[in-house]
Amino acid sequence: MNCKKIERIFIDVLTGEASENDAQLVQEHFSGCSQCRDQFMPMLAMNKTFRNITQHEIPNGYDERFWQKLSAHKAAPELSPPLKFMVEIFGTNVRLAFISIVGALLSVFSPIEPLLNNYQWNIIPTFLLTISLLIITFIIKQSFSWNTLIFYRRKTYENK
Amino acid sequence: MTDEQLVEQMNEGNREAFRELYERYKKGVYNFALRFLLDKNAAEDVAHDVFLLMHDNIYQFDVSRGKFSTWLYSITYHECCRIRKRNKKFFLLGDNEEGIKNESNHNYNDAIDLERALLRVPEKYRLPIVMIKLHGLTSAECASVLGISETNVKQRVFRAFKMLKEYYKI
Ligand SMILES: [Zn+2]
Numbered sequence: 239m240n241c242k243k244i245e246r247i248f249i250d251v252l253t254g255e256a257s258e259n260d261a262q263l264v265q266e267h268f269s270g271c272s273q274c275r276d277q278f279m280p281m282l283a284m285n286k287t288f289r290n291i292t293q294h295e296i297p298n299g300y301d302e303r304f305w306q307k308l309s310a311h312k313a314a315p316e317l318s319p320p321l322k323f324m325v326e327i328f329g330t331n332v333r334l335a336f337i338s339i340v341g342a343l344l345s346v347f348s349p350i351e352p353l354l355n356n357y358q359w360n361i362i363p364t365f366l367l368t369i370s371l372l373i374i375t376f377i378i379k380q381s382f383s384w385n386t387l388i389f390y391r392r393k394t395y396e397n398k
Numbered sequence: 399m400t401d402e403q404l405v406e407q408m409n410e411g412n413r414e415a416f417r418e419l420y421e422r423y424k425k426g427v428y429n430f431a432l433r434f435l436l437d438k439n440a441a442e443d444v445a446h447d448v449f450l451l452m453h454d455n456i457y458q459f460d461v462s463r464g465k466f467s468t469w470l471y472s473i474t475y476h477e478c479c480r481i482r483k484r485n486k487k488f489f490l491l492g493d494n495e496e497g498i499k500n501e502s503n504h505n506y507n508d509a510i511d512l513e514r515a516l517l518r519v520p521e522k523y524r525l526p527i528v529m530i531k532l533h534g535l536t537s538a539e540c541a542s543v544l545g546i547s548e549t550n551v552k553q554r555v556f557r558a559f560k561m562l563k564e565y566y567k568i
Contacts, residue, residue, distance in 0.1 A: 252556065293429045296428050307446050
């Protein structure tokens with residue numbers, strides 16, 4: 239049997255999906271082909287070593303933190319439709335689009351322009367308004383906790 | 399009781415079934431995420447989110463399409479991808495680099511050295527080998543999680559073994 243075929247069978251040995259017979263074939267080939275033996279024997283040794291790799295211990299407090307997260311997650315009330323709409327509106331891209339449109343409208347129809355007639359550049363109050371809108375929407379978005387958002391995104395099986 | 403039976407119980411509203419599944423997989427999911435992201439805090443966050451997702455979406459699990467563990471690891475894989483996309487900077491566990499370089503006479507048998515070497519294998523090749531050798535998935539299951547062909551999975555595992563052999567030589 240040629241080396242290329244052996245390589246294919248050997249991969250199955252590595253993934254643990256070769257039959258006894260295949261494993262036998264590989265061993266037989268190794269005894270007659272030093273090239274394959276030198277290349278593959280270290281891999282076989284490593285393959286055995288994988289069994290000795292132990293799992294990392296979970297960190298301290300992992301369980302407590304999880305059960306806390308779960309109860310917070312369950313306690314989060316389902317958002318009412320208008321709130322859902324808000325979450326969507328103030329989602330990333332939509333939020334930016336919203337801000338730019340409002341900004342553009344304000345620069346044309348600035349509501350406080352008459353109050354600020356002294357300014358030659360009404361871009362300054364417009365700019366301030368836009369910035370404050372940005373901050374407000376950011377605060378609104380942040381006020382929805384991560385859990386609430388998760389809850390919004392995924393229905394619980396209990397409510398099925 | 400099998401995982402799949404527990405899922406059935408969970409769908410009937412048995413809370414203890416969820417607890418049991420959590421106990422069975424908390425370590426596995428955490429380890430999988432850790433070996434993917436190489437960051438302990440990120441791995442814990444992902445693992446917790448995976449169980450929340452499992453809790454919420456258990457009704458979507460379909461026994462006819464595979465084992466529960468494959469489904470759970472598939473969620474873990476996608477959550478890891480999502481987290482990694484958001485934070486590009488992750489670092490190796492501790493400072494393992496030196497440990498690999500300083501020891502020259504390897505006999506391929508030391509599990510700790512092997513794991514250190516494993517962490518240096520690029521993600522593309524590391525994930526299949528981690529799933530198959532450390533989490534007990536078959537190549538077919540691994541292929542379905544990663545969305546690639548089984549042949550591809552096997553080739554990657556083989557490449558990973560070749561790389562591991564190289565890293566031992568350093
Ligand atoms: Zn040969």
